[in-house]
Amino acid sequence: MSALSREFDVEAIRADFPILTRMLDPDTPLIYLDGGATSQRPRQVIDAEVAYLLHDNAAVKRGAHRMAGLATDAYEGARERIADFIGAPSPDEVVFTKNATEALNLVAYSLGNGDDSTPARLRVREGDEILVTEMEHHANLVPWQELARRTGARLRWIPVTDDFTLDLTDLGTLVTERTKVIAFTHQSNVLGTVNPVAALVEAARAVGALTVLDAAQSAPHMPFDVAALGVDFVALSGHKMLGPTGIGVLWGRYELLAELPPFLTGGSMIEMVHMDRSTFAEPPARFEAGTPPISQAVGLAAACDYLDALGMERIAAHEQALTQQALTGLAAIDGVRIIGPAASPSRAGAVAFDVAGRHPHDVGQVLDSLGIEVRVGHHCAWPLHRRFGVHGTTRASFSVHTTAAEVDAFVHGVAHTIDFFGSLS
Amino acid sequence: MSNQLSALYTELVIEHDKRPLHAGLREPFDTEVHHVNPTCGDEITLRLRLAEGGERIEDISYDAVGCAMSRAAASMMADLLIGRTIEEVAPAQDHFEAAMRSRGRLEGDEDLIGDSIALLGAAKFPARVKCVLMPWKAYQAALVEARMLGA
Numbered sequence: 202m203s204a205l206s207r208e209f210d211v212e213a214i215r216a217d218f219p220i221l222t223r224m225l226d227p228d229t230p231l232i233y234l235d236g237g238a239t240s241q242r243p244r245q246v247i248d249a250e251v252a253y254l255l256h257d258n259a260a261v262k263r264g265a266h267r268m269a270g271l272a273t274d275a276y277e278g279a280r281e282r283i284a285d286f287i288g289a290p291s292p293d294e295v296v297f298t299k300n301a302t303e304a305l306n307l308v309a310y311s312l313g314n315g316d317d318s319t320p321a322r323l324r325v326r327e328g329d330e331i332l333v334t335e336m337e338h339h340a341n342l343v344p345w346q347e348l349a350r351r352t353g354a355r356l357r358w359i360p361v362t363d364d365f366t367l368d369l370t371d372l373g374t375l376v377t378e379r380t381k382v383i384a385f386t387h388q389s390n391v392l393g394t395v396n397p398v399a400a401l402v403e404a405a406r407a408v409g410a411l412t413v414l415d416a417a418q419s420a421p422h423m424p425f426d427v428a429a430l431g432v433d434f435v436a437l438s439g440h441k442m443l444g445p446t447g448i449g450v451l452w453g454r455y456e457l458l459a460e461l462p463p464f465l466t467g468g469s470m471i472e473m474v475h476m477d478r479s480t481f482a483e484p485p486a487r488f489e490a491g492t493p494p495i496s497q498a499v500g501l502a503a504a505c506d507y508l509d510a511l512g513m514e515r516i517a518a519h520e521q522a523l524t525q526q527a528l529t530g531l532a533a534i535d536g537v538r539i540i541g542p543a544a545s546p547s548r549a550g551a552v553a554f555d556v557a558g559r560h561p562h563d564v565g566q567v568l569d570s571l572g573i574e575v576r577v578g579h580h581c582a583w584p585l586h587r588r589f590g591v592h593g594t595t596r597a598s599f600s601v602h603t604t605a606a607e608v609d610a611f612v613h614g615v616a617h618t619i620d621f622f623g624s625l626s
Numbered sequence: 627m628s629n630q631l632s633a634l635y636t637e638l639v640i641e642h643d644k645r646p647l648h649a650g651l652r653e654p655f656d657t658e659v660h661h662v663n664p665t666c667g668d669e670i671t672l673r674l675r676l677a678e679g680g681e682r683i684e685d686i687s688y689d690a691v692g693c694a695m696s697r698a699a700a701s702m703m704a705d706l707l708i709g710r711t712i713e714e715v716a717p718a719q720d721h722f723e724a725a726m727r728s729r730g731r732l733e734g735d736e737d738l739i740g741d742s743i744a745l746l747g748a749a750k751f752p753a754r755v756k757c758v759l760m761p762w763k764a765y766q767a768a769l770v771e772a773r774m775l776g777a
Contacts, residue, residue, distance in 0.1 A: 562693035578666040625640045
């Protein structure tokens with residue numbers, strides 16, 4: 202780990218996030234509880250990106266001039282840093298994408314792009330099965346629906362229990378010899394539920410299926426190690442882990458990436474090009490067509506430094522305490538129904554809830570008037586909301602810079618929302 | 627801050643949200659459309675019944691699931707449009723949409739848009755403009771469809 206360790210001091214952390222000092226109205230400071238949608242960026246991340254642009258900017262992996270070399274070093278250095286952050290055995294297993302959604306699409310498309318030279322394991326065909334879960338973000342559901350539609354494969358899903366966890370009762374019949382892929386989220390962006398990765402990996406391995414983990418919500422908030430998780434592919438989002446937008450990561454086992462057909466094609470991903478055919482580069486280049494997001498990669502590496510300096514264990518503990526505080530506070534308010542499990546060590550810091558049947562847009566509007574910024578709606582998990590009979594929910598999500606005082610203000614804000622609408626009737 | 631809120635959740639909005647006018651789906655109708663706001667999942671099913679060779683709005687019935695603003699907007703719109711000719715309501719429709727998209731720069735004309743004037747507080751909140759305009763978009767689509775069918 203290249204980052205220097207520092208104390209977990211929330212006030213010192215807040216000083217790194219200039220945006221947190223802004224006012225929404227003259228007397229309304231910002232209380233940002235929407236890191237689950239996009240995180241704010243510390244000065245260190247912004248500075249790293251700016252420094253690259255001011256001093257080292259050039260196209261990567263082409264040209265013989267010195268600047269091209271500096272830019273390539275910065276970009277490849279970022280790849281190494283991210284490999285280190287997620288415990289990847291090699292930086293060649295780290296593919297930069299534009300976001301986690303593209304990372305998931307990359308796998309879903311590549312698995313449908315094979316031909317007879319592609320190993321059967323990496324080719325989804327008619328009659329095969331793809332298993333997802335009922336709690337997926339649309340980003341880890343729609344690409345698989347589309348792969349099923351293109352190939353004639355069958356999409357199946359693991360249901361969610363009334364306790365907001367995956368219902369593994371019928372896992373034995375849901376996973377069959379035909380299952381090619383099990384794609385699931387590490388942590389639900391709505392429920393906060395952290396899923397049992399090991400059980401799903403074991404079920405997949407038993408039938409030779411691939412596992413694809415959506416870690417967009419988990420990797421920024423807990424110790425994260427791809428080798429320990431045992432999955433085959435992982436999708437990450439830069440802007441949910443204090444990094445820039447426009448960059449995501451696909452991690453994949455090298456032996457799988459090495460045989461996987463490309464998704465997007467064009468410059469930088471080829472080996473030889475003739476007028477009628479081409480051969481492709483080795484991973485990760487094979488999956489990075491066109492000029493990549495270079496300054497964003499540099500920013501993401503700086504975000505990894507920032508998170509590692511604080512320590513992922515300490516970040517998890519900090520957010521865990523805030524989550525408990527929020528759940529306890531909300532549970533004491535009449536009319537609030539939490540859509541997610543009770544506080545527990547395996548429950549992460551996304552807290553979604555319904556306020557007395559009030560539409561979440563109305564709830565969010567009142568909270569916004571207090572400077573409290575939360576997410577409202579179905580959070581790109583429409584089927585999950587349908588499962589619990591709600592059109593949408595209000596969701597608070599906690600970050601490294603969130604304070605206990607902010608969580609208090611949020612809980613009071615929710616109580617105020619009920620009073621506000623009560624007073625109008 | 628409470629001023630902002632009271633500009634949004636006016637008495638009229640709350641009244642229409644709680645006791646929406648002309649709500650529920652009715653027969654007969656010429657066309658039915660279903661619109662969704664994919665960002666928040668709000669939905670409206672709207673039925674349009676025309677009379678007088680397609681020139682007069684005989685009935686608008688609807689089923690709206692959404693926030694207070696969108697439900698009130700549907701109620702106010704139905705109450706404004708029912709019984710009037712399409713020609714009569716076209717200026718109201720144009721004016722309301724322009725005012726809603728003006729970020730608060732355009733003051734509404736109550737004579738034209740009736741109770742819907744109470745929705746203009748939402749014009750300053752870009753995220754809410756869609757909520758308010760959804761019923762109107764549904765009406766427009768139902769009308770286009772009715773015309774294509776020659777109702």
